[in-house]
Amino acid sequence: MMPENCSVCNTALQGEFCHKCGQKHTGQQVTFPVLLSDFTANIVSLERSFVATLWLLLKNPAQVVQNYWLGNRLYYSSPAKMLFYALTVAALHIALVDNKILGLTFAADNLAPQVAFYSVLIPIMAFASSVAFYKQRRNFAMHIISVVYNVSSLIIVFLLLNDLIGLAFTANIGARAFLVYLIFFCIWNTRCQIKTTKIWTILGYSLLQIAVVAGIFGVGVAFTLLLRWVQNQ
């Protein structure tokens, strides 16, 4: 029997899902078969929505990112969930293959290398994105969303490819892998930020983001050198 009102928010029900709080009312009694089917449905649907979101992020990232910007939730995996999967893949890579992420070594005192990797990468890329696309007048949080989605989906693919190529050819790909990853990220972020299919426009905006990143590293190096020079005086 279906109840008339939602058991969470007491809103009158018009169907299986409460239109106010989103709770699903099945009206089913808990039996062992129901328990089993709930359990498998939860596991299967979780995996399917992650794989489906990952696939769409690689094929058409703007669909997922702009849907989130518009305030729509729950259909695609959230950026936080994609980041969680990306961290898991990176942790597996570090545990099973080597302690470098795309040829880069991350050593931080109290942080796992993959956490250090994202803690550096996400703010820098979000800054580069907000500089390159300042005309679109999006707030910093929106850039973070696009960055987290694209950084996560691409790192999963890149780490898998990196390890497969490394295993197949025993090749030392080194930090070149990171450079290619950075270029791909900038292209994918551009595809989310502006509506264009013109390849030169996309490449132009991608180069602009890479230039901002290079600028940040340049300032960092210059600052370190200046600090050393001052200390030696």
Ligand SMILES: [Zn+2]
């Ligand atoms: Zn409700």
